[in-house]
Amino acid sequence: MERSPSRCGNVSCESTRPLVVTIDGPAGAGKSTVAKKLAERLGIRYLDTGAMYRAVALAGYRQGVNWQDDAQVRRLLQSIELHIEEDRIFLNGEDVSDLIRSPEITRETARAADVFQVREFLIAQQRAIASRESLVTEGRDQGTLVFPDAHVKFFLVASPEERARRRWRDFKRKGIDISYEKVLEELLQRDEQDSRRPFGALKKAPDAIEIHTDGLTVDQVVDILLTHIRKHIGTDSPSG
Numbered sequence: 001m002e003r004s005p006s007r008c009g010n011v012s013c014e015s016t017r018p019l020v021v022t023i024d025g026p027a028g029a030g031k032s033t034v035a036k037k038l039a040e041r042l043g044i045r046y047l048d049t050g051a052m053y054r055a056v057a058l059a060g061y062r063q064g065v066n067w068q069d070d071a072q073v074r075r076l077l078q079s080i081e082l083h084i085e086e087d088r089i090f091l092n093g094e095d096v097s098d099l100i101r102s103p104e105i106t107r108e109t110a111r112a113a114d115v116f117q118v119r120e121f122l123i124a125q126q127r128a129i130a131s132r133e134s135l136v137t138e139g140r141d142q143g144t145l146v147f148p149d150a151h152v153k154f155f156l157v158a159s160p161e162e163r164a165r166r167r168w169r170d171f172k173r174k175g176i177d178i179s180y181e182k183v184l185e186e187l188l189q190r191d192e193q194d195s196r197r198p199f200g201a202l203k204k205a206p207d208a209i210e211i212h213t214d215g216l217t218v219d220q221v222v223d224i225l226l227t228h229i230r231k232h233i234g235t236d237s238p239s240g
């Protein structure tokens with residue numbers, strides 16, 4: 001097979017297709033921060049699939065869509081154009097990156113993510129992006145359903161208390177007033193919802209590498225992932 005380093009960013013990989021690294025795991029396990037940094041180190045694109053579900057949920061919330069009504073959902077999806085640029089997401093041209101993080105939209109997203117049509121719509125977009133360029137993609141179903149043939153798969157976990165602490169600190173930084181207990185309660189509820197979903201449920205792929213992030217810094221986690229990636233597909237460049 002031909003070596004094609006440019007397709008795989010800083011990684012020299014023997015692949016005829018763009019590199020796909022998946023990171024799945026429950027809310028608050030540190031996926032976004034880790035995935036973003038890992039993509040940077042590898043010199044490839046980062047894809048936050050949670051943001052895609054959140055943007056669709058925001059659109060539905062604004063239009064008062066009933067997620068159980070197939071025709072309403074179809075019309076909604078026909079009216080949506082998503083554009084993702086680094087870590088910003090645009091809904092029909094509007095930058096909604098901050099709006100989609102509110103507790104309200106977080107709750108709406110868990111409902112929208114249950115809808116088959118929504119998943120089908122977003123999975124097609126995720127696969128289209130991956131067919132064009134190498135990426136580190138994070139979500140719940142990336143290593144299982146969306147990219148079963150990904151080059152390297154990770155499953156990030158942390159204790160519920162640690163995850164709730166991280167989320168609560170994030171909210172505080174953004175000036176959102178919510179108690180730690182409420183964050184923990186909602187997180188456990190979301191774990192339950194994410195795991196029970198009929199399609200694209202949160203699940204570790206059998207060939208995913210499980211990493212416990214409790215007590216580790218982002219850089220330590222990224223280093224661990226890079227070590228696994230090197231072992232699996234080659235080495236990242238000295239500058240990477």
Ligand code: DC
Pocket residue numbers: 027049050051053054109110113138139140141142190194200
């Ligand atoms: O990772 P996050 O918290 O931004 O995800 C928001 C919601 O979207 C969460 O309830 C799970 C759902 N989701 C999903 O079902 N599949 C994905 N690939 C990503 C997120």
